[in-house]
Amino acid sequence: MYYNGRRRGQDGVGAVLDFLLANARLVIGVGGAAILGIATLAVKRIIERAGRRAEESKPMPDSWEELSLVSSSPKLLKKGIEEVVMKKIAVATRKADLSQPLPAALALESRPAERVCVSAERVCVSAERVCVSAPRVCVTLQERLQQYYATRVCVPPPVTMRAQRRALEVATEIQAFLRTKHPHMPLGELRLAGSLLDDLQVITADHTSLLVHLQVEESLWSAVRGEDTFLSHPQLFLIRRENLEYFPRGRSYWDHFLVGGYLSARLVAEQLAKSVTEAMNWPSLSGSLGCEVRPVLGADGDASIKLEVRPSDEEEEEPEEEEERLFVRVLPTLCIGDESVCAGPTHTHTHGLNAHTHTHAPCEHAWFYSLYPKEAGLLASLDQSDGGARRKCLKTLKAVCRTNPTLRPLSGRHLGNLLLHLSDKATDWSEEAFSGRFQEAIEELIGYLEIGRLPSYFKPAVNLLQEFSEDDIDEMGFMLYCAVSQPEILLI
The missing domain is CATH 3.30.460.90 (Beta Polymerase; domain 2)
Structure with a gap:
């Protein structure tokens, strides 16, 4: 509940956001609800500023500071992804009618099991018993990744056999x-x-x-x-x-x-x-x-x-x-x-073909040269030579993308080539560096999405991102950008 000095329009917006959060899990899933919760405080403050008189409000460019709730590393901000984030926040602000009371349909209370409590200190999704704390995290990212890998990623050997x-x-x-x-x-x-x-x-x-x-x-x-x-x-x-x-x-x-x-x-x-x-x-x-x-x-x-x-x-x-x-x-x-x-x-x-080539019938008669055997073989040999965790990181990323609707278009083909490129830059692939390499992979992928190009490791002329539309790239980039400072949201 907001303090009494606020105007009716601000109460309406806050109630709308609380209602959306309470029902986010039903609409966009647990992972999406967590991301929405993390960004809620920043969006609320931006909307509040938009509803104030011009002389009381700060210029909109200052509102970007609020996104420190999502990313605490300014050096990781990419101009293209930044524009996508601001575009989404601006759309949400325009759609909010600060002068109208809350519609009766939105005033209904959600069930307690789905209520989401948002404060400046924490975002708590009680239905799934998920708590993301801003000042501290219950376990380290390394521990969280190890737990996720053991319980969610790995297929039991009897099932595989x-x-x-x-x-x-x-x-x-x-x-x-x-x-x-x-x-x-x-x-x-x-x-x-x-x-x-x-x-x-x-x-x-x-x-x-x-x-x-x-x-x-x-x-x-x-x-x-x-x-x-x-x-x-x-x-x-x-x-x-x-x-x-x-x-x-x-x-x-x-x-x-x-x-x-x-x-x-x-x-x-x-x-x-x-x-x-x-x-x-x-x-x-x-x-x-x-x-x-x-x-x-x-x-x-x-x-x-x-x-x-x-x-x-x-x-x-x-x-x-x-x-x-x-x-x-x-x-x-x-x-x-x-x-x-x-x-x-x-x-x-x-x-990877251009739009004009898609319609050419001869493509249907062509044969495809798969690079998967080379890619999987190189990852295995690199791990064998230094006892690395490249394949472990690849499987974790594949599980994250498979369970996240926004990232689902990214397949093992994209992620395998991503890690091969990263292996040329990073030398430490030990178990202790697992979390660091996981975070670097996210940052590298954001960079490739920003320029719209992920070259195949063995065939650099092949752009693995060319099969995606600009909207697909924007959505995936926005999701990964939100996970830069809070990678745990990908492991829900």
Whole structure:
């Protein structure tokens, strides 16, 4: 409750803010409510100044000092992010009608379990028993990160092993089916790939990739880099048919999937998807594996195969296996010389391309060169050489982004490259430096968001942020900026 000397308009604004805070958890989640609570005192003071007479109020530029509640390190302020923060506060100020009483609908008291008490000393979210204290913190950031990593980030080894086993069983069945259904299709061994095998999954083991290796004649096919074509993209490849004058069409099985003299990744993926999803006996397969397996039709709007594997009804009765769903994406892959490319999802092909290139049909027929094996391998080797915590930091950042709706667009691809760049600058990656590297990663990411560019570590010409809109970058930058001085808000 405000003191009695304040005007009715100010009481109305304060009540509106208290109501919004009380219901913030229902609208924007616990993490968003915590951030809103931390910034509330600053916003209240700015709105109060806006409601005073001109001769009593301070100029608006002085209001920036109030943001010291959010950031105590002025040297970390970035001009671009600063403008975003001020823009949001200005919008909130304009929308507040300081001369109108509180609407009756907003005067309803919220339930006690959701009441948020805001004071100059603390922000307390009683529903979740979360208390962020301005003058002191209950535990150090290092301890908080260690606790978060142990309780929220890590996937229990039995869960990971069970997911790997199920994925391998599915791979074996699909391989046997393809060899029976298409005996003349030259296919190699199917193998699993991705973060599930590299111990880089967080929260739950829920996805993996199954690579279907196509055996192509190197004398008849060659890989053409995207930089050397009209695609102008270093992660795209075209697979060109060679020696047509000596070896006409029909000499290679894959000649059936030619488009303009190039092997079409989309046509190959569509053929495999049609064969697997339409011809396999899914009830029989589920019965033999002891778990339910079914295709996810129209997954992500591309032609690849995506399977959902989940426990059977009998297994779901066991508490430890509840909600253990695994998604397996089947990707055609081929190797020509030293290049290994896959027919990934179409939207993956266009990451980083300009808006004009998105509409070009040839992109659908191009093959994608994934840098993930190199990125994950380098992080693992760096940690092995100095006993570092790079991968631990990566998994923590992935969990933070996965549980935060604003940061969810940031994937392991973005965060892995972020840490590789940071490894070139920071030398101490010991356990004792875990919290310091975590904070530095946040600051580095803010800097990349400010300039709108995060170069791929192995392909600097690839801008990993080009797939995001300006609004996406602004929202992510604002969230991370709020966490610069209070990184604990990301661990709620």
